[in-house]
Amino acid sequence: MKAPCFTQGQLEELAKVLGDEVTGSKLTLLLEQEHLHDEIALSTKWKRIYNAFANYQNEKCCANQIMRFVKLVLEPARYIDKSSHYHEVLDNVSAILSFVGFEIKEDGKIYHCKQARTLSDAEKRANNLKKQLEQRLSHSQIFKYCLPELLANNYFHSVFETNKGLFQRIRDLSGITTDGIALIEQVFSNNPILIINNYISQSEKDEHKGFCNILKGLCGMFRNPEAHEPKVTWEITEQDALEILGMISYCHRRLDNAHKIRIV
Incomplete structure (x- = not known):
């Protein structure tokens, strides 16, 4: 040809x-x-x-x-x-x-x-994906945990590694060593270790609870399937990757201002 x-x-x-x-x-x-x-x-x-x-x-x-x-x-x-x-x-x-x-x-x-x-x-x-994320002013933690995957435009592993990085940062900030849903519940429960606002008014507590639910959603939808399903059956497009990574970037920005209010 x-x-x-x-x-x-x-x-x-x-x-x-x-x-x-x-x-x-x-x-x-x-x-x-x-x-x-x-x-x-x-x-x-x-x-x-x-x-x-x-x-x-x-x-x-x-x-x-x-x-x-x-x-x-x-x-x-x-x-x-x-x-x-x-x-x-x-x-x-x-x-x-x-x-x-x-x-x-x-x-x-x-x-x-x-x-x-x-x-x-x-x-x-x-x-490529990395350049698009830079244009969106994505959080620096996104690039810390998945730079090789981003440079290769590997959408599947970019999401996988970035999710792992998000939960690792929560462990680092809180001192808790568990993972997944258990980690989120321990750190952001009704007796939280970390808070993302003043955690005084009801609206602040509702916001804190909503953030906790976002983290649970990321863990359940975008992390656990990655760990148990082969790549060929769990397709992630470029648009999917950009939107998921944007959500994780938002979570990192909220963690930037998180406060540790009790010692474990």
Whole structure:
């Protein structure tokens, strides 16, 4: 199957991104490996890559060899201990590939995707979950507990790890070592250890009880199923993840002002 050709502008941008990822000597080997013509006399790496890509497309009227070159440069093994940078590069390359209906994922393989028709469509591919949460000013604790999962756009484990982080923070603040519903009831019961307001008026007590119920809901709905169901049967979409993580971010903000009123 022939991969569709890129436009001149798309080839330039792709060449610039890939040029930053290889040394000059490595570039020579990779171009040779994929039988792409290398104009070594050109002054910059990205121009050598662009020239090789353009020559290939003009001759073959497809982008198959270009796609193979992309996979070579972005082979996951080349990015051990550079996970954050790797996923950023994947996002940028996928944004370009999306114009011809492809994307590259963290396994280093290229897959079909919905073709981007506009710049906004392509930008959405580069705008990963972490960036969206940053734009929403999500609480710093969200990133503390699930940064690797966020960088990989792993919605399932982002929710799982962030929920674990929320309950760990409650343990740290309260000194209670239990977990789940039992932890919430001990810490936020009618004889609470932590309070999120003055806990004097009835409306304050009702708010405190409501917060306790939110925590129980998060534990019951978004944590326990994760622990007992296989990933393939408990799907979490990007929208689901953003809304769940937003709820957890709210809980962390309320914990920022929590007071410990008794010692256990």
